[in-house]
Amino acid sequence: MTAQGIENKGASSGNFKQNLSGRYNLDRVFATAAWAATIVSVLVLVWLLFTILKDGLGTINWNFFTAFPSRKPEQAGIKPAFFGTLWLMAVVAATSFPIGVGAAIYLEEFATDNWFSRLVEINIGNLAGVPSIIYGLLGLAVFKRIMGPITGGNSVLSGGLTLSLLILPVIIVATREALRAVPNSIRLAGFALGANKWQVVWNHVLPSAMPGVLTGVILALSRAIGETAPLIAIGAVAFIRSTPSSLQSPFTAMPIQIYNWVGRPQAEFHQIAASGIIVLMVMLLLMNTIAIYFRNRFQQTR
């Protein structure tokens, strides 16, 4: 046996039959499969976006934004759905932001490790895994029926509160992460000047955690904006000929309107459904861009 160089590559060496060429072939197959899976995933996304743009771009016009739903697809528009979504988002933001951030402050700053905070932590983990339609059933029973006299039943308020509960775990988790990323030296510096805990949190910790908190809140809102199932469950209907005028107004929302149009048999409705999807996706994209902007600022200042 001479020194084994490239001449007898793949041949046996000592007690080993290395079969190098076979192993490298398997390596190539595996690498190809991994790349193929990645490329397929990206291509599917491209296919999805392409179909929607192709189907929907043609029917986006001024009338589409200003008209109410109609039996005639060429006259139908998303005005009530668009404003309904804006109203919903306002309710969701106004409730989930203070509640989520307050809960996170409590868990992270005031009660760091007691039975209550542990219970809430486990609870949040489980809530995040509950299907959204179950929240819809909760909203149906509590906000629409039991609290109906206050919320106005099938109303913007019921829908907003339901979505608020849905995204609350997301906001709490994101806020806690942002608070945890604030260096402890900032807190100690505040305490050293004689401030109490709340003064330190309010004046020093929260301002430096804010970009992270806002990123989390916007991403959570962008999840809420696309939710359809819980709104259907509490009884939001697509065919509404008015925009909401108060919190107790009945409402429709973008995803519900899209759902309704997709479910119609006529192809013309499918086209305006695609147009609605484009509008919804643009709203989402804007929100994500803002979130990424905050995240980048956050990373720079950290």
Add this chain to the structure above:
Amino acid sequence: MTAELPLNDIAPGTWKPNRGRSETIQLIIKIICGAFATISILTTIGIIGTLIFEAFSFFGNLPSELSKDSEQVSYMQGVIHFLTAGRWTPLFASKQFGIFVLISATLMITFISILVALPLGLLAAICLSEYASPKIRKVLKPVLEILAGVPTVVYGYFALLTVTPFLKTFFPVEGFNSLSAGIVLGIMITPMVASLSEDAIYSVPQSLRDGAYALGGTKRETVWSVVLPAALSGIVSSLILATSRAIGETMIVTLAAGANPTLGFNPFVPVMTMTAYIVQVTKGDAPHGTIAYQTLYAVGITLFLITLALNIFSFWFVRRFRQKYD
């Protein structure tokens, strides 16, 4: 002498810390924040409470719904009927409440979705973590997160109007079918599987890879036999969470799989999942107190228990099998 100290130039009374007021404000804030934290617990109590309360009414009313003229049905028989009957027709004149009909559809669609998402998501995760350059990884990781944020109604549109017509060229599928819904559902959860698995694979310490290479392992052998087993707990938990998400997903199945409660596992025909049933009934505005309203919660609690069990299993699995590397 002391007058030279600058501090004494300041009149007494410049410092008036109102510590008492600060403490009161802090206490009030603390109580408010604590109350907010309690809301998450109240949500859980609310979910479980309403589900149990209405499901209880459902099982209370079930015997009278099932009883025919002469024969009486007991509560126990009602529960057995719910779990074993082969038909689901609560909105018809002759009512049958076999939940397994809905579960079978949910299971079949979930199974198809996992068949899609497991290979695609796992291989994509391996690719991003082990094969792609840092640059590509940096671009593709956010793309995955964007994909995961696409509203499900969009996927529903895609399933019903793009994938089903596409499948028709190969299979004898009907307009509504679980194959299309399952495939698109799989596409929907692929980013979740990929992203979470990638986190797990990426966090396997480099020293293990070095160890495998130093023993004469090729890249595939290193990834397959060392890295993946080391990341197994994270990969499995990502799969379980994705399964749980698929089971609870509503819009894709409602739009693409139809509303036809049939028992069986034919992927080409319309079926009705648990979530699709809830949508069908709530769209029709079932009045409170009717058996139709109560079935919502009977189905809801079944769905809730299945997903809860999966989530708990996933937590347990991670805790039990996570490798600790320091």
Add this chain to the structure above:
Amino acid sequence: MQDIRNQTMTDTALKAEKISVYYGSTLAVKDVFLDIPRNQIVAFIGPSGCGKSTVLRCFNRMNDLIPSARVDGNILFDGENIKRFDPVELRRRVGMVFQKPNPFPKSIYENIAFGARINGYQGDMDELVERSLKGAALWDEVKDKLKESGLGLSGGQQQRLCIARAIAIEPEVILMDEPCSALDPISTLKVEELMHDLKMQYTIVIVTHNMQQASRVSDKTAFFNAQATEAGGKMGYLVEYDETQVIFSNPREEYTRDYVSGRFG
């Protein structure tokens, strides 16, 4: 196997000819010449950042795995340039033990069998596992728990498991990168004793921070040092390479004398 080796192979197991390593555009180690004699223990010593480990990783081409790394110069293994070897084949024959014990999250048995299995070992696996564990002086401690996870062992046992894993693929050279730096003194002693036994069969190159260890175990010692570069980084180079006895008692270079007497580093 052993006799064939003796007939045909040179007395030099590894020969480094003007090795320079770059990370990106930074030069990390410059112009190293070294002969590693067969069946001896060679120690690499020197202050942190002087490139000892970097040079060590050249011998089994582990630097290939770092995309930005580039190695200039030639290394001969049994008289053959390692660039002409397949890296997998080379690493099968030049084993490596790392600074921190890195057992795979598998059973003790599977930890040993892994390398042998992927490289197509033809003999009896149970026998190989037993022989390797005995070779690493670990058999008596683990023979009743071969199915248990390798991560359950103590740090010293884990490191000996890694040595057992390395000798299971029957290499000719074993590279050890500070194998005792994460171990307590008693485990260190065991590993050192083990190296003495392994010397009969293998050529060993060990990187160590611990000068006593180098003087205790090695036959020859290479002293590396680092010098500041204009770019503000550090560049390693080989100062002196000689019999261990010479390095520690009568080195030629001032730097070496200062280092082994503990004046810097």
